Amino acid sequence: xxxxxxxxxxxxxxxxxxxxxxxxxxxxxxxxxxxxxxxxxxxxxxxxxxxxxxxxxxxxxxxxxxxxxxxxxxxxxxxxxxxxxxxxxxxxxxxxxxxxxxxxxxxxxxxxxxxxxxxxxxxxxxxxxxxxxxxxxxxxxxxxxxxxxxxxxxxxxxxxxxxxxxxxxxxxx
Numbered sequence: 092x093x094x095x096x097x098x099x100x101x102x103x104x105x106x107x108x109x110x111x112x113x114x115x116x117x118x119x120x121x122x123x124x125x126x127x128x129x130x131x132x133x134x135x136x137x138x139x140x141x142x143x144x145x146x147x148x149x150x151x152x153x154x155x156x157x158x159x160x161x162x163x164x165x166x167x168x169x170x171x172x173x174x175x176x177x178x179x180x181x182x183x184x185x186x187x188x189x190x191x192x193x194x195x196x197x198x199x200x201x202x203x204x205x206x207x208x209x210x211x212x213x214x215x216x217x218x219x220x221x222x223x224x225x226x227x228x229x230x231x232x233x234x235x236x237x238x239x240x241x242x243x244x245x246x247x248x249x250x251x252x253x254x255x256x257x258x259x260x261x262x263x264x
Contacts, residue, residue, distance in 0.1 A: 102156035102163045105142040105171060106211050112138045113204040120197030128195040132186040135200040139179040139207065143172050155217060162217035170214045178207040194240050202239075206232035223264060230257050 100107065116131050123130070146168045153164040182203050189195040209229025216222035234257060238250020 098152075098154075099156045099161075102151045102154075102161055103215075104151070105146055105175075106208060106215075108142055108145070109138065109204055109208040109211065113201055113208065116197075116201045116204060120201060123197070125196055127197045128189065128199060129186060131197055131200040132182055135182050135204050136179045138204065139175045139182070143175040143179075146172050146175075157221075160218045160221040161215050163215060167215050171211050174207065174210050174214065178203060178210070192240065194242075198235075199239065202232045202235050206236070227261065230261075 112135075116134065119134075120127050120131055150165070150168045151163045155162050182200055185199060185203065186195070189199055206229050209225045209227070209232060212225030212228060213222055214225075216225055234250055234254045237253045238247050240246040
């Protein structure tokens with residue numbers, strides 16, 4: 092039992108690190124306020140880099156975890172590393188855009204971290220329910236990103252339309 096728990100934890104270590112990091116970022120953002128946007132952005136880039144280096148240097152043994160809900164192999168590690176690189180670059184670009192537009196808030200990097208967590212969960216999904224959980228985590232985060240510029244009516248409209256379309260698609264699944 093303990094061996095299974097350790098292997099499950101090792102298989103999902105990047106996801107666990109991102110989830111815990113996202114929760115810590117949320118607490119930091121709440122207590123530091125609006126001025127913590129840049130700090131959390133660069134902390135998010137470091138978090139993505141740590142997860143990527145962990146996957147590259149210590150890849151978990153190929154196999155299944157959580158009773159077959161989660162698969163780990165060379166391809167999933169490679170896809171996760173690519174996703175983390177893309178998320179880190181996106182986070183830097185989003186930080187520059189948000190400061191230029193005047194919408195820099197601490198929630199922005201946190202939403203990107205949770206969207207990336209959903210992407211990593213989908214990459215390792217080996218069952219429909221784990222794929223669905225990852226898809227919902229990613230899509231809910233992306234709904235927020237679509238409507239993040241609250242003073243822009245087009246952004247709000249896009250977020251609502253994206254949410255309705257996603258809810259319809261989720262209901263069909």
